[in-house]
Amino acid sequence: MSDLRDLYQEVIIDHSRRPRNFGPLPGHNHHAEGFNPLCGDKLTLYLKVVDGIIEEVRFEGAGCAISTASASLMSEALKGKNEAQAEELFARFHALLTEADEKQAANQAESLGKLQVLAGVRDFPARIKCATLAWHTLHAALHDQAAPVSTE
Amino acid sequence: MNALTERPEAVPATFDVMRLRDDFPILERRVHGKPLVYLDNAATSQKPRCVIEREARYYAETNANIHRGIHFLSQEATEAYEAARDSVRRFINAGRREEIVFVRGTTEAINLVAASYGQRIKPGDEILITVMEHHSNIVPWQLLCERSGAILRVASIDDAGELDMASFEQQLGPHTRLVAMTHVSNALGTINPVRKMIDLAHSHGAVVLVDGAQAAPHLEVDVQSLDCDFYAFSGHKLYGPTGVGVLYGKAALLDSMPPWQGGGDMIRQVTFARSTWNDLPYKFEAGTPNIAGGIGLGTAIGYLENIGLDAIAAHERALLRQATARAAAVPGLRLIGTARDKAGILSFVIDDVHAHDVGTILDSEGVAVRTGHHCAMPVMERFGVPATVRASFALYSTPGEVDALFAALAKVREVFG
Numbered sequence: 001m002s003d004l005r006d007l008y009q010e011v012i013i014d015h016s017r018r019p020r021n022f023g024p025l026p027g028h029n030h031h032a033e034g035f036n037p038l039c040g041d042k043l044t045l046y047l048k049v050v051d052g053i054i055e056e057v058r059f060e061g062a063g064c065a066i067s068t069a070s071a072s073l074m075s076e077a078l079k080g081k082n083e084a085q086a087e088e089l090f091a092r093f094h095a096l097l098t099e100a101d102e103k104q105a106a107n108q109a110e111s112l113g114k115l116q117v118l119a120g121v122r123d124f125p126a127r128i129k130c131a132t133l134a135w136h137t138l139h140a141a142l143h144d145q146a147a148p149v150s151t152e
Numbered sequence: 153m154n155a156l157t158e159r160p161e162a163v164p165a166t167f168d169v170m171r172l173r174d175d176f177p178i179l180e181r182r183v184h185g186k187p188l189v190y191l192d193n194a195a196t197s198q199k200p201r202c203v204i205e206r207e208a209r210y211y212a213e214t215n216a217n218i219h220r221g222i223h224f225l226s227q228e229a230t231e232a233y234e235a236a237r238d239s240v241r242r243f244i245n246a247g248r249r250e251e252i253v254f255v256r257g258t259t260e261a262i263n264l265v266a267a268s269y270g271q272r273i274k275p276g277d278e279i280l281i282t283v284m285e286h287h288s289n290i291v292p293w294q295l296l297c298e299r300s301g302a303i304l305r306v307a308s309i310d311d312a313g314e315l316d317m318a319s320f321e322q323q324l325g326p327h328t329r330l331v332a333m334t335h336v337s338n339a340l341g342t343i344n345p346v347r348k349m350i351d352l353a354h355s356h357g358a359v360v361l362v363d364g365a366q367a368a369p370h371l372e373v374d375v376q377s378l379d380c381d382f383y384a385f386s387g388h389k390l391y392g393p394t395g396v397g398v399l400y401g402k403a404a405l406l407d408s409m410p411p412w413q414g415g416g417d418m419i420r421q422v423t424f425a426r427s428t429w430n431d432l433p434y435k436f437e438a439g440t441p442n443i444a445g446g447i448g449l450g451t452a453i454g455y456l457e458n459i460g461l462d463a464i465a466a467h468e469r470a471l472l473r474q475a476t477a478r479a480a481a482v483p484g485l486r487l488i489g490t491a492r493d494k495a496g497i498l499s500f501v502i503d504d505v506h507a508h509d510v511g512t513i514l515d516s517e518g519v520a521v522r523t524g525h526h527c528a529m530p531v532m533e534r535f536g537v538p539a540t541v542r543a544s545f546a547l548y549s550t551p552g553e554v555d556a557l558f559a560a561l562a563k564v565r566e567v568f569g
Contacts, residue, residue: 042538
């Protein structure tokens with residue numbers, strides 16, 4: 001196992017303690033619920049999308065440090081992106097955590113900005129779904145899926 | 153029967169945990185470069201060498217289908233499998249071997265009763281369970297209620313995680329047909345006063361199923377003294393193989409129940425007009441069972457009987473006392489489940505740190521615990537927590553491992569500040 005500090009980087013601890021964009025979003029026009037039944041992590045994601053651009057992102061819920069920090073970092077990264085860019089970011093983030101080829105995964109890191117602090121999760125397979133819960137929920141919100149997203 | 157006074161306090165001098173550990177090959181493993189500290193025994197226990205070797209020997213020397221072969225191996229396999237049934241009967245002091253039905257595990261045992269006994273449940277009938285049930289003792293009854301129009305009632309628990317006896321009594325009534333409760337809570341460690349609960353249920357004419365998955369490995373179980381109608385437990389938590397478990401049922405009840413799965417071995421005669429059923433317990437054992445698993449379970453029971461359940465219980469209670477005292481000194485740690493009568497389960501949360509993060513950090517120190525809702529979401533809701541960390545002890549757990557758990561917990565504060 002890699003060092004715990006690779007997983008619990010300062011930025012992650014900080015975002016889990018003081019999640020950004022946390023709380024309800026009045027006037028949102030998309031939302032979805034995400035649920036990780038194994039851990040009991042739950043989150044609700046709210047989006048305000050205007051002319052195809054994600055103007056506001058907020059989330060509520062309770063989860064572990066990894067899922068909370070991931071949702072917080074995602075909320076910062078999404079602002080100003082259009083839907084296609086948001087989905088593309090998800091694809092690259094997913095590859096960062098799950099791409100078998102380490103080199104290819106590392107290639108993703110540079111383009112992910114602050115999100116790359118979560119790269120350490122790839123060495124903790126049991127925790128990958130914690131890191132991706134918010135993103136799966138984002139996908140559901142953009143597609144207005146009514147049923148809660150489950151990572152199982 | 154007072155459960156508290158019946159259990160001896162002192163660990164007998166003959167109980168040598170370090171010698172017993174040598175029986176469990178997996179305990180020699182290192183995890184992430186650290187000695188394995190396996191404290192996830194409520195999920196599944198490790199297996200002693202005698203069980204591993206017995207299963208292997210069955211496949212190497214005896215493997216054949218049972219109950220149907222005229223040839224030598226089939227008879228030998230049948231004898232070994234049926235001897236395991238006798239071991240189970242003795243282990244829980246059932247009156248007759250016909251009362252021991254082999255199943256896949258506790259979950260299947262409960263589903264069998266819900267499917268078969270459940271056929272006599274009618275609209276308006278009531279089934280009573282408790283808040284502290286495992287999902288496997290909730291969902292089969294919910295499904296039965298949906299099928300039958302019966303009503304599911306739930307007895308509450310208090311802040312210590314003990315059953316609220318007043319709530320239990322209050323919800324028993326003229327419509328209560330079945331009461332299902334756990335003997336020992338998997339999420340809280342609470343040992344329920346099952347004898348008293350069974351008597352109360354019987355006084356209302358209800359039949360009682362006891363989920364013994366967490367009890368059978370840690371307490372002496374005597375189904376005749378309990379007077380329960382059904383008792384269910386799993387082999388894999390009892391130092392035996394996975395995929396085998398036991399449903400005990402009173403013979404008269406089992407006899408009056410329809411089969412739940414049809415197939416080979418459960419019939420006496422089959423024609424296209426109609427079929428007739430085999431005797432107990434085979435009526436409930438359709439198809440080729442987990443023969444090796446059943447035989448391995450018999451071996452595990454023999455192993456436990458040699459050590460003595462009382463000695464094991466006393467040993468685990470001493471570990472629980474040590475761990476509970478240590479937990480009180482950890483800042484921000486809150487125990488979930490502080491019943492007066494508890495089995496060796498320490499469930500807790502740490503302020504500001506999610507159970508899953510605690511689990512990852514403990515794992516990095518070689519300490520295996522369960523984190524999550526423990527398939528008991530209503531218990532989590534009752535205590536207002538999304539998840540807990542659960543350390544659970546077994547006969548091979550040591551005071552040094554309790555120390556290792558708390559040393560690893562100190563690491564949580566290092567990471568999270």
